[in-house]
Amino acid sequence: MMKSEEVMRILENAIRIGKGVIRYGSVASYIPELAKADKNKLGICLYTIDGNQFETGNTEDRFTIQSISKVMALCLALETFGAEFVFEHVGVEPSGEAFNSLVELDNRSNRPFNPMINSGAITVASLLVNHYSIEDMQKYMQDVCEDPEIAVDEAVFQSEMATCARNKAIAYLLKSKEIIDTDVEDSVTFYTKMCSMSVNARDLAMFGLLLANDGVQLSTGKRLISSQTVRMVQTIMLTCGMYDGSGEFALRTGIPTKSGVGGGLLSVSKKKMGIGIYGPSLDKKGNCIAGCELLGYISEALHLHIFDTREWKVEE
Numbered sequence: 001m002m003k004s005e006e007v008m009r010i011l012e013n014a015i016r017i018g019k020g021v022i023r024y025g026s027v028a029s030y031i032p033e034l035a036k037a038d039k040n041k042l043g044i045c046l047y048t049i050d051g052n053q054f055e056t057g058n059t060e061d062r063f064t065i066q067s068i069s070k071v072m073a074l075c076l077a078l079e080t081f082g083a084e085f086v087f088e089h090v091g092v093e094p095s096g097e098a099f100n101s102l103v104e105l106d107n108r109s110n111r112p113f114n115p116m117i118n119s120g121a122i123t124v125a126s127l128l129v130n131h132y133s134i135e136d137m138q139k140y141m142q143d144v145c146e147d148p149e150i151a152v153d154e155a156v157f158q159s160e161m162a163t164c165a166r167n168k169a170i171a172y173l174l175k176s177k178e179i180i181d182t183d184v185e186d187s188v189t190f191y192t193k194m195c196s197m198s199v200n201a202r203d204l205a206m207f208g209l210l211l212a213n214d215g216v217q218l219s220t221g222k223r224l225i226s227s228q229t230v231r232m233v234q235t236i237m238l239t240c241g242m243y244d245g246s247g248e249f250a251l252r253t254g255i256p257t258k259s260g261v262g263g264g265l266l267s268v269s270k271k272k273m274g275i276g277i278y279g280p281s282l283d284k285k286g287n288c289i290a291g292c293e294l295l296g297y298i299s300e301a302l303h304l305h306i307f308d309t310r311e312w313k314v315e316e
């Protein structure tokens with residue numbers, strides 16, 4: 001058993017540890033609007049399955065969700081089309097390449113390696129765009145994060161659309177291989193808009209809690225996502241969520257996590273908690289540098305590694 005004050009003390013330590021490495025990273029600049037972020041921001045929020053909330057730092061600051069939206073898009077696609085159909089279009093193997101690589105897709109495979117890299121997520125977006133409007137996607141994100149304020153950040157959206165030649169190249173390559181059959185421009189626009197939704201660390205923690213609770217919303221008892229989908233999505237987060245840093249991150253923290261170049265991290269600790277982190281200073285692989293560092297510490301301090309058998313419960 002662990003007291004609430006002890007958890008808060010661990011979070012304060014975590015922020016200190018994270019701040020210690022912020023200077024070794026930098027904010028994303030390939031999307032010009034993201035370069036305006038303050039690299040010193042850092043916040044963490046935990047929502048636990050027994051109804052507690054712990055947070056410290058910049059947990060109310062809004063930032064664009066970016067690649068973390070790939071997790072929501074995958075959930076919606078699996079629920080809508082079923083796993084068999086979705087995984088005919090996109091694989092489930094870690095790629096060992098950067099998130100925006102198209103090398104392997106072109107040379108080695110007729111399917112994107114997994115739904116967490118851009119080629120895979122653009123493929124998932126091309127499935128969704130046939131059935132859903134971006135407003136539907138926005139509503140889905142609002143529901144799973146329990147935040148009606150989630151909306152497209154127009155400045156970031158426009159900024160990425162003006163500089164997304166590589167994603168368009170990926171999408172046209174996918175089209176040439178007949179992996180996507182919808183309009184390329186529509187698919188890239190849908191993908192870029194879902195990446196441009198603005199969230200905060202609390203939203204990510206709430207979505208993490210939903211996954212940690214097997215897809216059942218804690219506040220209402222309502223099932224929003226099926227058990228099978230939750231299980232598949234977490235497996236893919238663990239093996240592919242941090243791109244070519246996924247193996248090392250899994251070893252260090254053992255927490256299924258997805259990063260976004262806006263600085264967000266979404267983490268899920270089964271039957272324990274959802275964790276949301278915001279810190280726009282990124283490491284070379286595009287993952288929040290402070291968040292990765294502090295999650296290693298938190299995982300050990302709170303026994304969150306997926307293969308850790310020690311008990312964890314907060315005492316009021």
Ligand code: DON
Pocket residue numbers: 065066067068099100118160167192195259260261262285286287
């Ligand atoms: O497509 C892109 O490049 C961005 N919209 C998202 C990339 C991203 O978040 C990679 N994550 N760490």
